Amino acid sequence: MSGCGGCKGCDPKKESTIKNADYTIALAGNANVGKSVTFNQLTGVDQIIGNWPGKTVERAEGLLQYKGKRIRVIDLPGIYSFSTYSMEELVSREYIALEHPDAVVNVIDASALERNLFFTIQLMELAPPLLVSVNQIDLAEKKGLTVDTGKLSTLLGVPVVPTVAIRGKGISNLTEAILDLVHDHPVPPVLTYGREIEERIGKIVSLMGAVTTPYPVRWIAIKLLERDPEVSRIVGSQDLSVVAAAGKLSEEIETLHGEPVCVVMSAERYQIADRIAAEVITVRSPEDGSIKKSLTDRVDQIALHPFFGYLMVIAVIGGLLLWTFLIGAQISNYLAGFFSQFGQYEPVINGSLSSVLLNGAWTGFVAGVTLIIPYVLPFYLILAVIEDSGYLTRISVMLDRGMHKLGLHGKAIIPIILGYGCNVPACYSCRIMESPKQKLLSAFLVTLVPCTARTVVILGLVAAFVNIWWALALYAFDILLIIVAGRLAFRVMPGESVGLIMEMPDYHVPSYSVVLKQTWARTKSLIWLVFPAYIIGSALIQAVYWAGWLTPINNALAPITVLWLGLPAIVGITLIFGIVRKEMTILTLAVLLGTTNFATVLTPVQLIVLALVTMIYIPCISVILALASEFGWKKSLAITLVEVVAATVIGGIAFRVLSLFMG
Amino acid sequence: MAQEQVEEYLEAIYDIAGTDGAAKTTAIAKCLKVAPASVTEALQSLAEKNLVNYEPYKGASLTDDGKKIAETIKRRHRLLEVFLADVLHINRTKVHDEACRMEHTISEDTENALCRMLNAPSRCPHGSPISPCSKGIGSCSECDAATGSAVPFLSDLRTSDIIPITDLGAQEKGTIAFIRGDCKVVQRLSDLGLTLGTTVSVTRKAPMNGPVEVFVRRTKLAIDHKIAENIFVNAVKGGTP
Numbered sequence: 001m002s003g004c005g006g007c008k009g010c011d012p013k014k015e016s017t018i019k020n021a022d023y024t025i026a027l028a029g030n031a032n033v034g035k036s037v038t039f040n041q042l043t044g045v046d047q048i049i050g051n052w053p054g055k056t057v058e059r060a061e062g063l064l065q066y067k068g069k070r071i072r073v074i075d076l077p078g079i080y081s082f083s084t085y086s087m088e089e090l091v092s093r094e095y096i097a098l099e100h101p102d103a104v105v106n107v108i109d110a111s112a113l114e115r116n117l118f119f120t121i122q123l124m125e126l127a128p129p130l131l132v133s134v135n136q137i138d139l140a141e142k143k144g145l146t147v148d149t150g151k152l153s154t155l156l157g158v159p160v161v162p163t164v165a166i167r168g169k170g171i172s173n174l175t176e177a178i179l180d181l182v183h184d185h186p187v188p189p190v191l192t193y194g195r196e197i198e199e200r201i202g203k204i205v206s207l208m209g210a211v212t213t214p215y216p217v218r219w220i221a222i223k224l225l226e227r228d229p230e231v232s233r234i235v236g237s238q239d240l241s242v243v244a245a246a247g248k249l250s251e252e253i254e255t256l257h258g259e260p261v262c263v264v265m266s267a268e269r270y271q272i273a274d275r276i277a278a279e280v281i282t283v284r285s286p287e288d289g290s291i292k293k294s295l296t297d298r299v300d301q302i303a304l305h306p307f308f309g310y311l312m313v314i315a316v317i318g319g320l321l322l323w324t325f326l327i328g329a330q331i332s333n334y335l336a337g338f339f340s341q342f343g344q345y346e347p348v349i350n351g352s353l354s355s356v357l358l359n360g361a362w363t364g365f366v367a368g369v370t371l372i373i374p375y376v377l378p379f380y381l382i383l384a385v386i387e388d389s390g391y392l393t394r395i396s397v398m399l400d401r402g403m404h405k406l407g408l409h410g411k412a413i414i415p416i417i418l419g420y421g422c423n424v425p426a427c428y429s430c431r432i433m434e435s436p437k438q439k440l441l442s443a444f445l446v447t448l449v450p451c452t453a454r455t456v457v458i459l460g461l462v463a464a465f466v467n468i469w470w471a472l473a474l475y476a477f478d479i480l481l482i483i484v485a486g487r488l489a490f491r492v493m494p495g496e497s498v499g500l501i502m503e504m505p506d507y508h509v510p511s512y513s514v515v516l517k518q519t520w521a522r523t524k525s526l527i528w529l530v531f532p533a534y535i536i537g538s539a540l541i542q543a544v545y546w547a548g549w550l551t552p553i554n555n556a557l558a559p560i561t562v563l564w565l566g567l568p569a570i571v572g573i574t575l576i577f578g579i580v581r582k583e584m585t586i587l588t589l590a591v592l593l594g595t596t597n598f599a600t601v602l603t604p605v606q607l608i609v610l611a612l613v614t615m616i617y618i619p620c621i622s623v624i625l626a627l628a629s630e631f632g633w634k635k636s637l638a639i640t641l642v643e644v645v646a647a648t649v650i651g652g653i654a655f656r657v658l659s660l661f662m663g
Numbered sequence: 664m665a666q667e668q669v670e671e672y673l674e675a676i677y678d679i680a681g682t683d684g685a686a687k688t689t690a691i692a693k694c695l696k697v698a699p700a701s702v703t704e705a706l707q708s709l710a711e712k713n714l715v716n717y718e719p720y721k722g723a724s725l726t727d728d729g730k731k732i733a734e735t736i737k738r739r740h741r742l743l744e745v746f747l748a749d750v751l752h753i754n755r756t757k758v759h760d761e762a763c764r765m766e767h768t769i770s771e772d773t774e775n776a777l778c779r780m781l782n783a784p785s786r787c788p789h790g791s792p793i794s795p796c797s798k799g800i801g802s803c804s805e806c807d808a809a810t811g812s813a814v815p816f817l818s819d820l821r822t823s824d825i826i827p828i829t830d831l832g833a834q835e836k837g838t839i840a841f842i843r844g845d846c847k848v849v850q851r852l853s854d855l856g857l858t859l860g861t862t863v864s865v866t867r868k869a870p871m872n873g874p875v876e877v878f879v880r881r882t883k884l885a886i887d888h889k890i891a892e893n894i895f896v897n898a899v900k901g902g903t904p
Contacts, residue, residue: 081854085847114880115856258754259859260846266853270861270880306870397885401873409887410874499887500874501851 018048018063021072023182024099025064028092028123029107030116031078032390032505034135036060038107038165039075040513042175049521056431056630057091058521066175071182074101080115082122083262084230086434096126097215102182104128105174110140110147110162111506113281117273118266120156121191127216129181130188132160133174138167139506143294144284152280157189166511190218193268196256200225200249207245211238225250226262296390296506303394313398316386321420324379325455331374339366356546357539364538367581368531372422375452377523379421384518387414388510393502400500406483407490408433409500412442416482418522419449423619424530425522427626437495440631444489444639447619447627448482450475453582454615460586461611465599470608478615485646525626533622537580545573560648565613566655567606578614580621585614605658609651617647664708667767670736671695672705673714676723677733685722735774740766741787742777748788749781749825755788755841786827789843828894829875831865837896838862844893852894856880863896 027042029035040047043062052059060075076095077088084090096104106123108116123130134149153160161177163170192198204221213220213234223231224246236243250261257264302308351359386392392414400410411432419426426446433439450458463471490497544550550573554561557572570592578585590596598607618640619627627636675694679686688706692699703719710717714729725733743762747753753761769777778784784793825840839861842849856879857863866883867876875891877884886894 081851083850083854085851085854112880112882115882118854118856255754258756259841260849262846262850263842263853263858266850267858267860270853270856270858300867304867304869304876393885397869397874397876400869400885400887401871410885498845498848499890500885501848501855501887501890502874502885503855504876504883504885 018061018072020070022069023102024072025103025105025178026074026076026101027105027107028076030080030119032503033107033109034165035078035107036514037511041165041168041171043073052091055087055091057087080119084228096128101128103131103178105131105133107133107135110134110137111143111145113277114273117276118269121269121272124188124191125219125222127187129185130158131177131181132158134160134162135165137162138164146282148280155276155279191272197268203249204246207242211235211242226265299507304397309398313395317417320382324375327378328375332370335370335374353546356542360539360542361535364534368534371452372526376421376526380519380522384515385510388514390505390507393504406486407497408438408442411502415442415446416449419446419451421452422526423447423451423623424626425525427630428525434498435496437493438497440635441489441493443627445482445486447623447639448485450478450615456583457585457614458611461598461607466604466607474611529625530622534581537621541577541580564652565609567610571610579618582614582620605662608658609655612654613647613651616650617644670767672709673729673733674736676715676725680724685724687722736766738793739769739774741793744787745781745784746777758788825895826898827892828865828896829891831896831898836862836864836899840895840897842894848890855884
């Protein structure tokens with residue numbers, strides 16, 4: 001699906017996968033265990049990043065070539081369990097059970113063996129040919145933990161390979177072990193639970209005679225006992241009495257323990273995980289006898305400090321934005337100069353239709369290049385470094401309470417920061433939120449974040465011709481608007497909200513392969529969605545221009561632009577153009593007004609109002625498309641409408657208020 | 664109306680109005696599982712007794728007198744829940760209904776004795792706060808002094824305090840006693856390693872009720888303050904394992 005960023009997951013037939021593979025294997029494991037690094041080590045550069053068919057969950061796939069065999073490697077999402085808490089968990093378990101990969105490699109973190117084994121146990125229940133890769137053994141050693149991988153293999157009954165993926169250690173052993181596994185297809189042994197659980201699993205298995213599912217019978221029985229809604233639905237469609245009987249058995253367990261059955265099962269699994277971990281881990285107390293504070297603890301003393309922590313957040317995000325725009329402006333100027341050698345860089349209205357269209361497409365392309373390469377790319381690159389280092393989770397924690405005021409939680413800061421680059425990948429990244437309501441709400445707020453294109457407008461109109469303080473005031477106002485809009489939308493939107501529950505990984509030096517991959521994953525949607533929209537949209541708009549619809553459109557919009565917003569009638573068309581490309585507002589304005597010194601034709605109030613309206617009124621067409629692919633057309637258009645109305649109302653009020661003391 | 668019925672109504676209005684301002688007839692009917700018509704009748708009679716302010720179609724709110732009664736009943740209810748759950752070890756899912764029946768019959772003396780015996784607990788087993796008593800005293804020790812010290816067997820009985828994890832001091836340890844809340848959230852927490860009996864500690868609390876950083880099974884989790892308030896632990900006293 002790599003060629004179809006715009007219709008993520010809408011057409012499974014277009015899905016492109018690695019062809020002619022001899023085997024297929026899947027990587028599974030918790031988040032933050034080095035799974036992506038392992039994946040990159042195994043597959044090198046041959047990677048396809050796309051979506052799971054029909055799901056808004058990212059899917060990465062790569063090719064491992066070893067000893068003449070072509071092995072397709074699927075990187076499953078990083079998850080902690082096989083419940084139905086998130087789409088990622090559902091996608092992963094369905095993939096393993098229904099697609100029958102030739103092997104599953106479970107990457108686990110040597111420093112957090114218990115929690116990782118908890119997931120391993122659930123993988124074993126699904127009974128694929130399984131291999132465990134104990135990663136980051138070097139970090140565990142530093143913490144004084146030695147893992148006996150041989151013993152772990154004996155206890156689990158599956159092969160275990162120690163690795164330090166980031167340095168490529170153990171990868172060749174891992175590859176050998178994978179080859180053995182896909183060849184032999186061993187079924188992992190069954191780990192047994194306590195008697196009262198096993199008895200009931202047995203009872204359910206015996207009832208399932210007539211029920212056929214693609215899943216292992218024991219796994220189905222366990223999931224029925226856990227009251228898994230999805231499995232209950234599958235089995236219920238064949239034989240409701242089995243589900244009812246299982247429900248009775250679950251109730252018995254709940255009376256016995258006084259806790260929900262899913263919690264009892266988690267405790268059972270942790271009991272096994274704890275027992276195994278205790279047997280394979282040797283804890284060595286630090287040599288000098290004192291417990292030295294780890295680097296993470298020391299950094300966190302500042303990063304999570306009630307005062308310095310906030311300073312650090314402001315410094316990091318502010319620095320990121322500042323760096324992007326200082327560096328970006330330079331490169332952008334350079335690139336624009338470079339492209340101007342090749343042809344007309346400004347909209348034209350003369351000549352034949354085809355040459356006008358071609359010119360439009362060209363200006364769209366140039367605009368895309370001069371925005372994405374200098375601004376968005378460096379921004380996402382640095383952000384990926386911040387993210388992979390582990391600091392982004394600290395920002396989430398520090399801002400969690402603030403985000404509560406918007407009806408969200410700390411994690412939502414990630415899409416919002418991304419939005420300062422480009423709203424499109426930011427909308428896709430709202431997937432990290434747990435509930436549908438929080439996904440939609442954060443996407444709505446993302447569209448209010450001034451992206452690079454809108455920043456160009458604010459800087460080009462206000463900072464250049466009024467002063468920098470008014471430009472900053474617009475930014476401040478935008479944050480205020482996001483807060484107000486968030487609070488209102490939170491009240492209006494139906495659905496549930498889930499509070500923050502997030503792992504805080506240790507800091508580490510970012511892996512360049514993970515950083516590059518993350519940057520690419522985010523920039524990719526720009527190339528497949530924003531670029532075409534820029535090119536086609538610019539061509540179409542020039543055609544409108546050429547056809548002489550300029551004045552009729554300006555006249556039609558005059559009641560709003562002239563009477564209500566106090567702007568010259570000519571900006572009507574620039575606002576329409578802005579739907580395609582926000583930064584085009586400035587370009588067309590320059591052409592139409594015949595000058596680049598806007599101060600001579602627009603008053604400061606008009607400049608501010610125009611920038612304000614441009615900032616709010618609509619996410620560009622690419623964002624509308626992105627929203628539609630993630631949430632459907634109805635919601636996408638509703639958000640658009642709300643923002644157009646809000647921008648108009650706010651713009652009009654701003655015009656009147658500002659005129660009072662700037663007029 | 665029987666006193667018990669009066670109290671049930673006041674309690675229901677207290678609960679509903681606590682979140683919405685005024686309690687609508689239909690909401691009360693739903694809460695008490697009675698017909699809306701009988702609710703209207705009951706509200707009129709309560710209004711006559713000057714316990715509620717009742718406006719047809721708008722709903723009912725408690726008067727100061729009504730609120731006083733409702734709070735007393737709530738306090739008794741939650742104290743009884745703690746007693747049933749912690750002392751008699753009755754299944755937590757059952758203590759609510761049991762306490763519902765008992766709350767109307769105990770006297771103020773019993774209420775205060777319960778409070779002393781349970782070391783003036785701050786929350787019921789489901790996590791709701793227990794309001795302080797209405798006696799005009801400064802602290803619980805005054806109460807103990809006035810009634811001749813705390814019940815002696817109490818300290819033996821409560822070898823540990825069950826407290827929300829948010830009340831755990833920095834570097835203090837506790838073992839998970841129980842977790843309340845939405846089933847999905849509870850499952851998520853137990854999937855991440857917060858299972859019953861697990862030793863946990865709080866590494867850091869973000870200011871102003873921000874997320875709580877919990878250390879469990881060699882990993883650190885940031886947990887929303889509201890969710891963390893519903894994770895109850897047996898505090899392990901410093902030094903002893």
